[in-house]
Amino acid sequence: METPKTYEPLQAESKWYSYWMDKGYFYSKPDHREAYTVVIPPPNVTGVLHMGHMLNNTIQDVLVRRARMLGKNACWVPGTDHASIATEAKVVQKLRKEGIKKSDLSREEFLKHAFEWKDKHGGIILEQLKKLGCSCDWERTSFTMDPSYSESVLDVFIDLYKKGKIYRGVRMVNWDPEALTALSDEEVLHKEVNSKLFYVRYKIAGSEDEWLTIATTRPETILGDTAICINPTDERYKHLHGKQAVVPLANRSIPIILDEYVDTEFGTGCLKVTPAHDTNDYELGKKHNLETLDIFNANGTLNELGLHYAGKDRFEVRKAIEKELYDKGYLVKTEDHINKIGYSERTDAVIEPRLSLQWFVSMKELAQPALDNVMNGNIKFHPDKFKNTYRHWMENVKDWCISRQLWWGHQIPAWYFGEGPDDYVVAKTREEAQKLVAEKTGKTIDLSALKQDEDVLDTWFSSWLWPISVFDGLTKPGNDEIKYYYPTNDLVTAPEIMFFWVARMIIAGYEYLGDLPFKNVYYTGIVRDKLGRKMSKSLGNSPDPIDLIEKYGADGVRVGILISSPAGNDLPFDTSQCEQGRNFSNKIWNAFRLIDGWEVKDLEQPKSAQKAIAWFEAKFNSELAEINDLFDKFKISEALMAIYKLVWDDFCSWYLEMVKPGYEQPIDAKTLESTKVFFEDILKMVQPFMPFIAEELWHQVRERQEGDDVIIASWPEVKKVDQAVLKGFELAQETITHIRNVRKQNNIANKVKMDMFLKKNAGYNDEFEPVVIKLGNLSQFENTTDKIPNANSFIVQGNEYFIPFGDSIDIEAERKKLEEELEYTKGFLNSVNKKLQNEKFVAGAPEQVLASERKKEADALQKIALLEEKLASLV
């Protein structure tokens, strides 16, 4: 035949993807159907597809494709995120390579470069997702800096400002001295590093030769010290209460203050306090009204307060000051010390805590509905356990610093008209600002005299509007789309961004539309390599997803990724899983080849085929019900595994073997038709996971009318399951397995037909005998009332089967086997009896448990009797 032996995915994939696109199957517009909406977690415009995206988007595509088959109007909105810091860093880097410095460009010139960069690279991930088969509505592709999106971001800023939820304030921020911007806590990575603990002595003011010794990891900040703090309970330092100390080199006197915050165990128990350069010290400073001395410039060099170190970098100064302190007798000793230091996620610069004037959102009140509606289950988390983490964070939510000292992003719509702390207004345009200034001051000033805030908004301040703004929900309130698609259904994302993104979307949802943004949040895990390390570009331990697709096929990779990826658990990824996926594709392919190769003749339908069809019908429906349930619980990888087993074990290994005609024999039309219908049902169930091969085979198994495509076929409906058929088949299955074992143990080839005799018990069900004869390859299957001597025998559900030895006899081996089984069964009976003789058990256990124990006892007794008979019959 011309059908190849193995499935070749690549051609099929590009063919069917463009076919689906041409047919507009991914396109959605509001109609009478129930909406099913998913918004993609927008990847950064800087990114390339990595395994995390593969996992995340495969899950979304599975959900969307299944929803489409369930008759819903499925809409998956794709898009990208402008990613202020990361993108700006990339653009600066690229310009630097071309010999252009950012500082030489105007804001407008820089943004032009940035947009060029975005146009060139911004869509890479989305293009790659097409290779994976993602059925996004590409006509809806959004970008967080699209004009109307930007407008909604500014509107929200202005609105929150008017509501008093946005304020400007001095705060200790995480300062990135390289990027010259404040970072959110989430953008700071804490790493353990080997550093040194410096013990430095300070003279007690007014004393001749009295000293105290502090321990610090940052001796360069000594010049910014404004107090020494000790624990009031520390007996060692009672004598210092109320005194002052002199800062080395700076020769300033500073107070010695008392606070329980100080850990008496750490270092010397004397803490130097530098409120301008340490978060905890800043809090101490506020509490004790300390002076704040900022000794650094924005770029991490020291300013004039750094005395003779002015203009030098902080790390350079650390070395130099160590020497100077030593030379002048202040340095008592140094110790090796391990501590955690914050690094910029983007530039890897050491974060400098810095006091700075920033914009904040006050979160406490805004967060309340977002907390309540997750805790009460209006929004469901999968897995549920993440609610705990969420609650803890939301109950202790801190104000959100939303300004970033960057150009790429949404420029803050605040306009300054003077130098005073209050000389600004918040407005969308310069003209509106002019009006507001007039209202505020009574004076009309020139448009050109207004200076817009230089900073842009935190990227999350735009992405928190994503489920709303992709439908223009704020710029065109109440439009048809927002009414139809919002709230969206399911969000698939990583637990790492539960706070910066998920929580904030929920907040924005309730604040602006008075409703939840999505009903379910499915948290994926982190994709790790074999060694348990997170897959990342910097480690170089991630396979290139596109290479994987080329090697194993998109369907194979999708299966490989999902086959062992329960919600919320990390996914230890190995390419062997893709191999498993590819093998599964191939299995389906070959099942098709078998069916496709059958020649139809006008024959009577064999009994075995009739029974096989009845059984698979029942089996399919009971599995379908189970799979639907797994989907409803978002147990996606378990649903996939159930489908995998249904296809491989039940359909291929059992069903097809039962209906398969002999070599080069024709098949009857009825059986062929039933088989094709089953196969089509299987393709439907496989479609969400393996869309390409499903579509390919859907079109090969039958001639199709225009528009009869599996991607839009109806998901099978669960029909009533005939439990009796399932039960009856179990007996046949067990019997066949025993027959195969007899063959194996006696080295009897499958081709050799065997005789079998049955001594049946009362409840015996003979329905599947034709199947047993076919798959057991029996020449005869007769009833007997007597035991057959010198035969292999086994017992299934109390029925005794005999396969005469024929020529090959090994009575001793048989005897040994029977004795072992007898021994085991007696032991089992003993354990059951123990329970039944325990009066407390009999009194306390429910009736159904007792009944099952009694049945166990009866079964065991019967089996023992049979085994003993058999032993006796061996001659």
Added chain:
RNA sequence: GGGGGAUUAGCUCAGUUGGUUCAGAGCGCCUGCCUUACAAGCAGGAUGUCGGCGGUUCGAAUCCGUCAUUCCCCA
């Protein structure tokens, strides 16, 4: 330091309210097979102190306590 998870076969994980879906699945492993859809395959098989120790109970992988190991988040 605070909070939240996790610990079941060699690996990755299921295991609802304690009791026949109770010790499971997939992969891997072992043993036979080039059986006429598929060796990317077929058939068969083995594997566990359910992290340790206590407790509650007639009965614990499951509930409670405690210890250990480990991951994540926050400071």
